[in-house]
Amino acid sequence: EMKIEKDIPVPPRGNKPHPWEEMEIGDSFFVEESPEASMKQIQNTMFTSIRHRRKDLPEGYGISTRRWPRGKPYGIRVWRVK
Incomplete structure (x- = not known):
């Protein structure tokens, strides 16, 4: 059964979760x-x-990613390369 909820605002469109525009090559x-x-x-x-x-x-514009197991926490490092 799904619970109906009221007054939950819709998040704005176009939010930018990744800093692509701010990154310079090497960042x-x-x-x-x-x-x-x-x-x-x-x-x-x-x-x-x-x-x-x-x-x-x-x-x-280009990026490169690498799995980043060098110590914890584990994750992905993302570089701007072009």
Whole structure:
């Protein structure tokens, strides 16, 4: 059975969860693995996000991701490379 709830605001569209526009070549950020998001899912999300933001980014913009098991927490490091 689903519970109906009232007065829950709809989040605004166009929120930018990733800092693509602010990143310069060589910059990186870390996304921690969680029970809800495996490292592979995080990598897929990063590349999907870039694909959807392509029109807002400089031509040739590129990222590289690596699994980051160097100590804990585990996750994905994302670099801007182009």
